[in-house]
Structures are given as structure tokens and as C-alpha cells.
Amino acid sequence: MSFIEYGDTIKDGDTAIVFLGHESMFPVKVQHGSVTQTKYGVIRHSTDLIGKKYGSKVTCSKGGWVFILHPTPELWTVNLPHRTQILYSTDISIITMMLELKPGSIVCESGTGSGSLSHALIRTVAPTGHLYTVEFHQQRAEKAREEFREHGVEHLVTVTNQDVCKNGFGVCSIADAVFLDIPSPWEAIGHAKAALKVEGGRICSFSPCIEQVQRTCLAMEEHGFTEINTLEILLRVYNVRTISLQIPDLGKASGDNSNIGFDSSNPTNQGSPCANPQQGTVQFKSGVPLREMVGHTGYLTFATKS
Amino acid sequence: RKIIFEKQWFYLDNAIGHIYGTTFEVTSGGNLQLKQETEETATETKEAGTDNRNIVDDGKSQKLTHDDIKALKDKGIKGQEIVQQLIENSTTFRDKTEFSQDKYIKKKKKKYEAVITIVRPSTRILSTMYYAREPGKINHLRYDTLAQMLTLGNIHAGNKMIVMETCAGLVLGAVMERMGGYGSIIQMYPGGGPVRAATSCFGFPKTFFDNLHEFPLSKVDSLLSGTFSTESLPSETEDNALVEEESNGSIDEKQPSVQETEEESTTEPAMERNQIEEPEAMDMNAEDTGFKEKQGKENNENVREKQRKQQERRKKLVEAAALLREKNADGLIVASKFHPTPLLLSLLEFVAPSRPFVVYCQYKEPLLECYTKLRERGGVINLKLSETWLRSYQVLPDRSHPKLTMSGGGGYLLSGITVVSGKSNSDSSSLEELKTEEPSSKKRKVQDLHC
Numbered sequence: 001m002s003f004i005e006y007g008d009t010i011k012d013g014d015t016a017i018v019f020l021g022h023e024s025m026f027p028v029k030v031q032h033g034s035v036t037q038t039k040y041g042v043i044r045h046s047t048d049l050i051g052k053k054y055g056s057k058v059t060c061s062k063g064g065w066v067f068i069l070h071p072t073p074e075l076w077t078v079n080l081p082h083r084t085q086i087l088y089s090t091d092i093s094i095i096t097m098m099l100e101l102k103p104g105s106i107v108c109e110s111g112t113g114s115g116s117l118s119h120a121l122i123r124t125v126a127p128t129g130h131l132y133t134v135e136f137h138q139q140r141a142e143k144a145r146e147e148f149r150e151h152g153v154e155h156l157v158t159v160t161n162q163d164v165c166k167n168g169f170g171v172c173s174i175a176d177a178v179f180l181d182i183p184s185p186w187e188a189i190g191h192a193k194a195a196l197k198v199e200g201g202r203i204c205s206f207s208p209c210i211e212q213v214q215r216t217c218l219a220m221e222e223h224g225f226t227e228i229n230t231l232e233i234l235l236r237v238y239n240v241r242t243i244s245l246q247i248p249d250l251g252k253a254s255g256d257n258s259n260i261g262f263d264s265s266n267p268t269n270q271g272s273p274c275a276n277p278q279q280g281t282v283q284f285k286s287g288v289p290l291r292e293m294v295g296h297t298g299y300l301t302f303a304t305k306s
Numbered sequence: 307r308k309i310i311f312e313k314q315w316f317y318l319d320n321a322i323g324h325i326y327g328t329t330f331e332v333t334s335g336g337n338l339q340l341k342q343e344t345e346e347t348a349t350e351t352k353e354a355g356t357d358n359r360n361i362v363d364d365g366k367s368q369k370l371t372h373d374d375i376k377a378l379k380d381k382g383i384k385g386q387e388i389v390q391q392l393i394e395n396s397t398t399f400r401d402k403t404e405f406s407q408d409k410y411i412k413k414k415k416k417k418y419e420a421v422i423t424i425v426r427p428s429t430r431i432l433s434t435m436y437y438a439r440e441p442g443k444i445n446h447l448r449y450d451t452l453a454q455m456l457t458l459g460n461i462h463a464g465n466k467m468i469v470m471e472t473c474a475g476l477v478l479g480a481v482m483e484r485m486g487g488y489g490s491i492i493q494m495y496p497g498g499g500p501v502r503a504a505t506s507c508f509g510f511p512k513t514f515f516d517n518l519h520e521f522p523l524s525k526v527d528s529l530l531s532g533t534f535s536t537e538s539l540p541s542e543t544e545d546n547a548l549v550e551e552e553s554n555g556s557i558d559e560k561q562p563s564v565q566e567t568e569e570e571s572t573t574e575p576a577m578e579r580n581q582i583e584e585p586e587a588m589d590m591n592a593e594d595t596g597f598k599e600k601q602g603k604e605n606n607e608n609v610r611e612k613q614r615k616q617q618e619r620r621k622k623l624v625e626a627a628a629l630l631r632e633k634n635a636d637g638l639i640v641a642s643k644f645h646p647t648p649l650l651l652s653l654l655e656f657v658a659p660s661r662p663f664v665v666y667c668q669y670k671e672p673l674l675e676c677y678t679k680l681r682e683r684g685g686v687i688n689l690k691l692s693e694t695w696l697r698s699y700q701v702l703p704d705r706s707h708p709k710l711t712m713s714g715g716g717g718y719l720l721s722g723i724t725v726v727s728g729k730s731n732s733d734s735s736s737l738e739e740l741k742t743e744e745p746s747s748k749k750r751k752v753q754d755l756h757c
Contacts, residue, residue: 005464006636006661019687019723055659055725067687067725070660072460090694093457094450100428103463103486123462124484199327200426210706217701230699233450238670238691238718240677285674287691287718299699306327 002152003071003119004126010049010068015151017069017079018043027071027079029150040064071151073120083140086116087181087206090235091297096124098302099177099202103128108171108178108195110134110164110188112144117179122153131157132171132195134164164188169195180205181298185212186219193223193305201305208298216301225303232299238287247280308336314420321424331385332420341421353400354407361398369395385419392418405705427508429456429480436476436504444473444504445643445668448716450696452477455639456484458721459664463488465636466629468656470494470523470649472642475505481639482514490517492626492635494526494653496644519626526652534627536620634658641666646720647676651683659685659726666717673720685727693718 010016012032019025020038028036034045041062043049048058054070069075074089087095095117101107105125112118112135121131135141141161148154160170165184168191169175178192178201185205192203203225205216213230220228308315320338321330330338355361370378370392378388392414393399402410425431433449441447455477461467461484469491471477478493482505485491493500500520521529528534635657640649646665657663663686667673673691680686694716698709 004462006658008634008658022688053659053726055661055723057726068660069723069725072662074458074460074662089457090454093453094696096457097430097433097449097453100430102483103488120457123460127463127488128486199325210701213699213701214703214706218703228701230701232697232699234695234697236693236695238693240674240689240691285671285678287670287674301701304327 003073003076004123004153004156006070008053010052010054012045012050015071016049016054017071017075019067019069025069025075025079027076038064038066040066073116073123076119077116080114080116082114083143084111084113086114088116088235088297089120090233091206091300092117092120094231094233095179095204095206095300096120098300099179099204101125101129101177105129105176106132106171106174106197108132108134108169108175108192110169110180111136111182112140112159113181114140115144115147117181118144118148118157119151119153121179122148122156126153126156129156132160132169132175133157134160134162134169136161136163164191167191171195173197175201177202177204179203183212184215186215189216189219189223189225193225196305199306203303203305205301206298207301208296210299213299213301220301220303224306226306227304228301229303230299230301232296234294234296236293237290239290241286241288242283243286243288244281244283247282314422316420316422318424324424326424326426329421329423332422333382338422354404355401357403358401358406361401367396367398368392369397379418385415385421388418389414429483429508432476432504432507433480436474440474444476445641445666446715446717447473447477447641447666447668448694448696448712450694451666451716451719452480452641454692454694454719455641455664455666456480458662458719459637459639460662461485461637461639465489466634467491468494468630468635468638468653470638470640470642470653472496472501472644473504475500475502477639477641478502478518479505479508479510482510482518483508487511487514487517489636490519490629492519492521492629494521494523496523496642519622519629521623521626521630523649525623525627529627529630530652530655536623630656635661637661638663640664643668645672647672647679650676651679654683654686654724657724659724661724662721663724664719664721666719668717670718673718676720680722683727685725686722687725689720689722691718691720 007014010030012030014030016028016030017025018028018036018038020040028043030045030049032046032050036043036045038060041060041064043058043060043066048060049068052058052068054068056068057065058068059065073092077086077089077092080086099105099107101121101124103125106129107121107125109118109121109131110133112133118131118133125131133144135144138161141159145154145159148157148159158170162170164180164182165187168188169178172194174197175195176197178195180188180192180203182188185207189203196203203220205213205220207213207216217228217230307317309318314332316332316336316338318338321328324340329341331341333339375388375392378391383391389411393411396410399407399410429452430449433447433452436444437446437448459467461481463484463486465485466489467481467485469478469481470493478491478500479502481491487510495501525534633656638650638653638657638661640646640653640663642649646667650663650665654663665673665676667676670691670693677689677691680689693714695711695713696716697711697713700707700709
């Protein structure tokens with residue numbers, strides 16, 4: 001397996017995702033002799049994992065079972081250990097498309113953070129592209145390097161521990177795209193421009209606050225970027241539910257036995273505490289929005305180097 | 307060749323040789339000329355007002371008439387000059403606020419300055435373009451929704467993808483771009499052949515098409531049930547009719563390639579419409595290259611050529627069928643005008659376990675049903691029904707605000723991950739059983755509580 005190439009069977013050293021149920025999963029490093037605790041019991045790597053097909057169901061010691069999934073950057077994003085606030089797949093998707101990334105692209109990124117976007121970028125530019133990622137926090141930079149190694153993608157990424165605003169990305173005129181997720185992106189625009197290829201390079205800056213965005217747009221304009229465009233993207237998730245609504249009792253006109261108007265084709269009581277057994281209910285399928293949804297992650301500003 | 311676009315017309319000849327991203331001005335003769343870098347000098351302190359309380363919009367503030375402006379244009383005066391003239395002849399201009407003046411100038415510039423920039427095509431550009439200009443052709447798939455599909459589907463180099471779309475080939479092109487020519491794609495198509503009008507706009511190198519296969523939906527059931535044969539290809543009945551017609555008379559026959567450009571775009575499915583309109587029917591198969599036929603005794607050669615092409619098509623079909631039969635695709639992307647449920651239920655059979663799939667639908671309700679049917683079928687987890695909400699912003703000093711909201715117009719996605727489908731009591735030793743199991747779309751499975 002690897003994050004950039006699918007494999008069929010679980011091998012020693014793989015990072016696999018243990019799926020327990022709705023919204024419940026975690027990553028696991030597969031190792032001979034290792035044991036993983038789950039709420040359904042114990043998983044013994046040597047017997048239960050190694051050699052099994054990805055996507056298999058694994059029964060745990062207490063009798064319950066889980067699915068073992070092949071890792072993908074998307075699964076990694078929702079399961080990785082956070083060292084910083086991360087970018088989620090919704091933002092990552094639009095960033096990837098707007099930066100026109102594809103196999104062979106050279107991308108620069110700062111800050112590396114917890115590596116959520118990094119993994120997605122590496123996956124997209126593989127096998128012939130490269131990611132140059134800059135992180136000013138020494139431990140985070142080292143942790144990132146370690147993870148990339150573990151996930152078998154270290155040949156596609158270079159982690160540099162420096163301040164991008166002072167020292168740039170470490171490369172010159174070769175990047176197809178630059179991504180900035182730092183507190184003061186306007187200070188790095190000049191370095192971004194230097195790292196980008198002569199013409200047609202794309203840049204993206206992610207900032208939670210509109211004031212940051214304003215300064216960044218100004219800086220982009222001053223540096224001669226064109227097609228400056230700011231947007232935000234939000235995800236709305238729906239739960240598929242079968243809903244039963246009660247039909248109200250509007251009484252009966254005297255002498256009239258028919259149900260006027262509303263036709264209840266499903267006169268079943270769905271466990272409603274209503275005292276009147278005569279009440280009908282109507283069932284239908286609905287996509288119900290979640291009670292709370294993400295309202296804001298950050299503003300994405302894109303531009304082209306001309 | 308004359309290009310007509312939004313009331314502008316010009317020739318692209320002068321553009322050849324310049325690098326992408328170059329900006330040109332359209333001269334009065336329709337020729338392109340490199341745009342000079344003009345400094346936006348704001349040296350004269352512009353006279354401006356504070357608010358619009360005294361500005362009356364009576365449509366009379368511009369002293370130049372339509373004819374005046376036309377005369378200026380005919381004289382060949384540059385757009386910039388025209389805008390300047392408009393400003394000077396506007397009685398209310400200097401009463402406007404600075405912001406309002408900026409807006410006015412921007413608007414006039416857009417109208418009178420014919421400036422175009424030539425850019426390299428990409429998914430970004432083509433998907434935004436299609437959504438803005440021809441949304442009907444792509445089932446109103448908004449570009450951010452497409453972006454989600456590509457990422458959720460983990461589309462990357464080396465995959466073996468199954469794509470089923472009726473979006474003029476835009477989705478196919480996007481998938482191809484993200485795969486960079488590595489891996490393989492099997493495009494499922496309805497009717498006589500796949501539509502790839504948009505795909506050709508990406509400008510992919512020929513090698514990208516080496517591992518692009520296609521397979522007719524009409525043969526899917528037979529493939530799944532094991533009764534697949536290459537008899538009666540969807541396009542073959544048309545071929546046979548053609549052969550008959552040709553041997554009867556001398557017809558000047560052309561077989562155009564299906565790779566139409568934007569300018570000549572036809573509605574889909576192009577092949578069906580052509581059949582009705584033109585009796586000397588074109589066989590719109592993507593494999594065909596263009597070739598011209600002379601009349602008379604070359605009809606025989608034509609018949610032979612037809613048969614050769616049929617052989618080749620059959621060969622390709624068998625290849626695609628073999629690829630599908632392996633049931634080890636790395637993912638499935640569906641974005642079509644058809645109801646998604648039957649497509650998913652059958653096409654998922656060709657996908658390996660622990661692989662993502664994404665279905666797009668313009669409407670939510672069919673995906674509700676799809677979700678339910680998938681739960682019944684089993685073999686899928688992490689089902690998610692979602693839509694994205696996109697908002698554009700204007701960011702200017704002291705004038706930052708959201709520009710326009712495009713919620714609800716972008717369509718919906720249902721995504722999930724396949725898993726090994728087996729009996730609920732399967733333990734680790736029944737791996738063999740899982741491998742040789744023939745998953746049947748008709749088998750009802752009770753989905754477990756966990757997923």
C-alpha cells in the first residue's frame with residue numbers, strides 16, 4: 001500500500017484505517033506481533049490484519065467487528081493527529097482544482113502544520129511532481145518528515161524548517177503553484193512570486209480573517225498578480241432519514257365519514273405517544289441537514305502570476 | 307478563422323507563437339495586437355463627490371450619443387480613448403464618489419476595451435466556463451462540486467477508474483487531467499458512443515488516450531450475468547445500414563472525428579441526431595479518424611474498411627469487457643442525467659473493495675433513494691450525502707463584501723467506500739470465499755448496524 005498507490009493486501013509496515021462505524025475510525029500502524037484495542041475487542045495484527053485484503057471485515061476478540069480500509073489522504077485528514085488546526089477535504093478539493101494541480105506539478109506550501117493538505121498535494125502530483133513544504137516550527141517539521149517517511153512518500157516531498165516570510169521556499173522559478181496558510185501571508189507574496197515559474201503560476205492564500213485577506217490581495221496586486229479572486233466554500237451534509245409526520249385531526253363534519261383533503265396512504269403509528277389510535281402518519285424520505293454545520297473555515301484567495 | 311464571442315469578433319492568427327497568458331487588444335480590423343502596458347496614472351487628483359444625494363439618474367448625463375460613440379469606434383479610436391471621452395462628456399462623473407467613479411470606469415472599460423487573454427485550458431477554466439455558459443450540457447454540475455468529486459474519489463495517477471458521465475466529456479477530461487496519463491479509464495456510455503466534446507478541449511497529448519477505454523451501458527447486464535457477447539454492437543446496426551446504402555448508390559461519404567471543438571459543438575448524443583438528419587449517416591464512434599470517400603468502385607474498399615473498423619471496435623470492446631470483468635477498479639465516478647440508483651448498483655460490482663466512489667446528481671431525491679438501496683445492498687460504508695456552498699468575495703480597500711451566493715445550484719454528491727461484501731459471519735479464514743464470491747446486484751443484503 002501507499003498513499004499514492006493502491007495495494008490489495010495489508011502488509012507489515014502499512015498504515016491502515018480501522019473503521020468501526022459511522023464517523024468512527026482511527027489509523028493504525030500494522031506490525032507483526034502488535035495488538036490494537038478497540039471497543040469490540042482486540043485485533044491481533046499478525047493473524048487478523050497481515051495478508052488480509054483491504055476492505056475486509058475483521059472480527060475482534062469480543063465478537064464485534066470492524067473494516068480495515070486502505071489509507072487515502074481524505075481518510076488521513078479526518079484521522080490524523082492534530083498538531084495544528086488543519087484543512088479539510090472540502091477546502092483541499094477546491095484548492096487542488098484552482099491551483100491546476102496534476103501529476104508532475106511542482107508545489108510549494110507553507111506552513112506544513114499537521115500535514116493534512118500536504119498528503120493530498122503529494123497524492124495529486126505523484127509520481128513525477130514534488131512538494132516543497134516549509135514549516136517554521138522545528139518539531140512539527142520533524143514530525144512531518146517522519147510521517148512522510150512512514151507513509152512511503154518521502155521521495156516526493158522536501159520539508160524545510162525556516163520562516164517562509166524571511167527565507168522563502170528554497171526554490172526559484174520552478175513552482176507551478178504556491179499555497180500559503182500562515183498568519184501574515186502578505187509578507188510571503190514576494191517569496192511566492194520568486195518561487196513560481198515565469199508565467200502562468202498559480203497562488204493561493206488561506207486566511208480566516210478578512211483583514212488578512214485585504215492585505216494579501218493588495219500585496220498580490222502590487223506584485224503584479226492577475227485574476228485575483230477570493231471565495232469560500234462550505235460543506236453541507238445531509239442525513240438520510242425516513243420521517244413520519246402525523247396527520248392532524250381536523251375533526252369530522254357531521255355525518256361525513258370520509259377523510260377530506262389529505263390522503264394518508266400510510267396509516268401506521270410510528271411509535272408516536274399519541275393517545276388516539278385513529279391518527280394516521282405519513283412517511284417520507286428526507287435528506288435532513290445536520291443540526292450544526294461548519295460556518296467558516298477561511299477565505300481562499302487565488303491569483304495568477306503573469 | 308473568425309472567432310465570435312460575446313459581440314466581439316477577431317482572428318487568432320497573430321496569437322500564434324506567443325506564450326500562454328499574453329494579453330491582446332482587438333483592433334478595428336479584428337486582428338490581435340499585443341496590449342501595451344499602460345500605467346494607470348492617478349497623478350491628477352480626481353475631482354470626486356461624497357455621496358449621491360444630488361445625483362439624479364435621468365439617463366441624460368452622458369452627452370455623447372450612440373451615434374457619436376459609434377463614430378469614434380469606426381474611426382478606430384482605441385477603447386481607452388473612448389472611455390476617456392465618455393468620462394469627459396458625463397455631467398455627473400465628477401460628482402460621483404471615488405468608488406463610484408472606479409466602478410464606472412471599470413464598466414466602460416469592459417464594454418469598450420476589447421482585451422483578451424489567451425490561456426491554457428485546464429479543469430479549472432473549462433469547468434467554470436461550462437458552468438457559466440452551458441450548464442445544461444453538464445447537468446448543472448458546478449465546478450466546486452466537480453472539485454469535490456475528484457478529491458473524494460481519490461483520483462490520481464495509476465488508478466483504474468470507471469467513469470460514467472453525460473457531461474459532454476468534461477468530467478472525463480477532469481479525471482484524465484488528474485491521472486496524468488497514468489493508469490486506465492473505462493468510460494461507460496449510453497446509446498451509440500461516448501460524447502467527448504469537452505474532453506478534446508483539454509488539449510491532452512495523444513498518449514493519454516491509449517489507456518482510455520469505453521464500454522456500452524447496454525452490455526453491462528450481460529457482462530454481469532456472464533452472457534456477454536460481441537454480437538450486435540450498439541453502433542453495428544447503423545454500420546450495416548450504411549453498407550447497404552453505399553452499395554446501392556454512389557454517395558460522397560465522410561466520417562468526421564467525434565472530437566468536435568467548442569465552436570462546432572452539437573447537442574448530445576450527437577450520433578443519434580446525425581442519424582436522423584443525414585441519411586448518409588456518420589458513424590460517430592470515437593475510434594474513427596476522418597477520411598473522405600470517392601464515388602464509384604471505391605465503394606467496395608469502403609465496405610472492407612467498414613468491416614475492418616468493426617473488427618477493431620469489437621476487439622476494443624472485448625478488451626474493455628475483460629478489464630471490467632476483473633472487478634478490481636480503483637474507483638467509480640458517476641455524473642449523468644440518468645437516475646443514479648441502477649447505475650450504482652450495477653457499476654459498483656466492478657469496483658474493488660476499500661475504494662471510494664462518488665455519484666453526482668442535480669437533484670437530492672434520487673440520491674436519497676440511492677442511499678437507501680445501497681444500504682440494502684451492503685458492501686458499502688461511510689455513505690455521505692452532501693452539497694457544497696460557494697461564495698465569491700469582492701476584496702477592495704474599504705469595499706470588501708461577498709459578491710454573489712451560489713448555494714443550491716451546484717448539485718449533490720453521494721460518496722462512500724466499498725468493502726468486501728460477504729456473509730455477516732465471515733471470519734478471517736473465509737478469505738478464499740470472499741475472493742471467489744460472485745457479487746450479484748440482485749442479492750439483497752441486510753446492512754449491518756455499524757455502517
